[in-house]
Amino acid sequence: MKKSKEKTTHNINVKEVNQLREENKRLQVLLHLAENLQAHLELDKLLFYTMEEVARILQADRCTVFILDEDKNELWSIVAMGIEKGKEIRFPAEKGIAGYVATTGEILNISDAYKDHRFNPEIDKKTGYHTRNMLTMPLKNREGLIIGVFQVLNKKEGVFLKSDEELLGAISQITATTVENSLLYEEQVESLNSFVETLSATLDTRDYITAGHSRRVTLYTLAICHQLQMEENCCEELRFAGLLHDIGKLCIPESVLFKAGKLTDTEFIQIKRHPAVTREILSSIHFPRNLKNVPEIASTHHEKINGKGYPDGLKFQEIPLGGRILAIADVFDALTSRRQYRDREPVEKVWAVLEQEKGESFDPEIIAIFRKVPLNKIVEILEYDQRDRLDQQELSQLADVKFDKIIKMKNNKENILTKEEKKIEKIFDKYYQREY
């Protein structure tokens, strides 16, 4: 009797131990996932990570997270793998299997996709992928509202089991909150961004002369940043500084700011106050940590490396790199902007001014970098307010040509141009002189 009883206990324990071990593994996986998901507050990074991890955990080939865009009633996701990585996919919120799940809230475990009438084989046709089986589940937030859909494709061995459904259910719960936080965060980021963009454009349009100025200065600045292979976050800081560099003009009376004739000394002093006012305004804004240097960069766009600029007469290295870049972009745009009474200055004259001020106003290294920006980018920025009318095929012919090239060609008229060079000049002139 005793022996038999012990044997029973033993048997129960073996079974229990195995269950406990399974449960333990499951909890560890979920906890690990919960901890790691949180590390990605930016939505695209979060989605990439989630899709990779969930495919791995469920031993499946692929996983897609679709997010429900309630305003547009669409589901969207981003491509996580391959050459199209980062591309957005969008479709009506009721379309296909994902749409069915988003609409009904049902879980669909389909063991043979091609036998299910709701399956849309078009995507397989387009991508060359072959969907065998799929597990699709709504992504529900804590209030039980559907905020998206999880779709896992092609279980590596066999089909998706009940246990996969349960695991994905638990994962979905963790993911939903993380995704919601990320959406709230992105909303805030986008709202600051769109506020700055809108304000910048609005300030520029107060006067036809400056219309589009801040935008173009920002684009030239970013072109230089990319040429310098500056890291993403520094570019972002410079983008904000570019858009906001003239915000101080808000406090200069329009009668002075937009005066057509010659300025009096007093008026000139008033105008020259604007970068200091830019600093004053921007310093009262609590920028997020990644944009902390925006006030300093934006307010140094009239400093000169010889120390004769304003407001502080800073010298070379005392001026932040961003300020030195902005200074060049700002002057270049002023010189190449069209006025009602005149066309653009010829590009070689514009460059003569920049070269003359090299080492005095401007950092020679940045001037050299600016000369290396691809010519198609330059034309796109010059004609940004006409961008819908640009012929992209023509512009693509300027993609391998450096800005340098056209300046040298214009400066050296004695040289006989090759056929290729003539073509480049023709395209550039067409847009530069706006003969289109």
Added chain:
Amino acid sequence: MKKSKEKTTHNINVKEVNQLREENKRLQVLLHLAENLQAHLELDKLLFYTMEEVARILQADRCTVFILDEDKNELWSIVAMGIEKGKEIRFPAEKGIAGYVATTGEILNISDAYKDHRFNPEIDKKTGYHTRNMLTMPLKNREGLIIGVFQVLNKKEGVFLKSDEELLGAISQITATTVENSLLYEEQVESLNSFVETLSATLDTRDYITAGHSRRVTLYTLAICHQLQMEENCCEELRFAGLLHDIGKLCIPESVLFKAGKLTDTEFIQIKRHPAVTREILSSIHFPRNLKNVPEIASTHHEKINGKGYPDGLKFQEIPLGGRILAIADVFDALTSRRQYRDREPVEKVWAVLEQEKGESFDPEIIAIFRKVPLNKIVEILEYDQRDRLDQQELSQLADVKFDKIIKMKNNKENILTKEEKKIEKIFDKYYQREY
């Protein structure tokens, strides 16, 4: 032999099962915590929840999470319990036990606080609390940087054990990322907020006549909202709408906007464009979902309930409640603003205008609510640009008096005022007529 072998297996299993069960419980607690922490993106809510939960999980009396403010080199937290709930505590980042842990990164498990020289008994003295033992641990982010400190006080039974340290370690890892996300989120919220506040104030200061106008309109609007017991989120939307209601004036030429003499018809049409421009500007901004109605509210502040307002000639219920409130706040501020050439209009005259327009321009119910705002609030807003000079003790005497009261007193001069009424009138007049 066989029996003995089985018995051994059985024994191992019992031990293993217990360990597995323990581990299971631990994982469940952590997973549950991870899921729930994420539900609180706003920092104060996150901290309250964390402190309560961690005290419960560790079977301790209290838990405090201190956050390291690197800019100021301070630790700070908020009071989670009692009448001071929500109050901020701040101290130098190296002070006390928490400071020691934040600086060294060590874990301190102190079984008798009063025997440890690093313990500062001052706080106990102040609060009347008795600290017996404490477990203090750095809050480290994924990069291993200390971002704060966990402090758990008074284990319910006995002292904190090694197992408590381990559990708190795991909790700290989960919490750190959540706290960091929350800090990043709050940074974004604050940056949009400070941007709007700064811009609003800057726009107002372009002309001395409008200096402080948007701020005061916002404050009157919020006073009415509180009187209506409007929920927090709607108040926030109205705050933004108030700060931005005149942003459209940015596109009206200053020569028209600030013209001293009579406006021509054309000029008047130009001025009347400003709420439509406000809408146009604000509509290009992607406000976060809780501020979605800002453009509509801000751009309806010149609508009248009789349909004779602009830009759309909307009638009563077609005008959002927020727009109807703003309309009253806007006119009230215009009528009570001081001009260089004149003092404020007498308050009874101002109210005569509001009452006359009641049912024509203004929603009668909101006018009625406005009359119920406490008089001290009204004075604080009227004299907002002089707020440092206001005598708070005097103002507190107006706290139980409704705005109503002073209007009735002024309108009914035949009545003999009581001593108390005379006192109220004297304080109000002193500030209203700025005789101080």
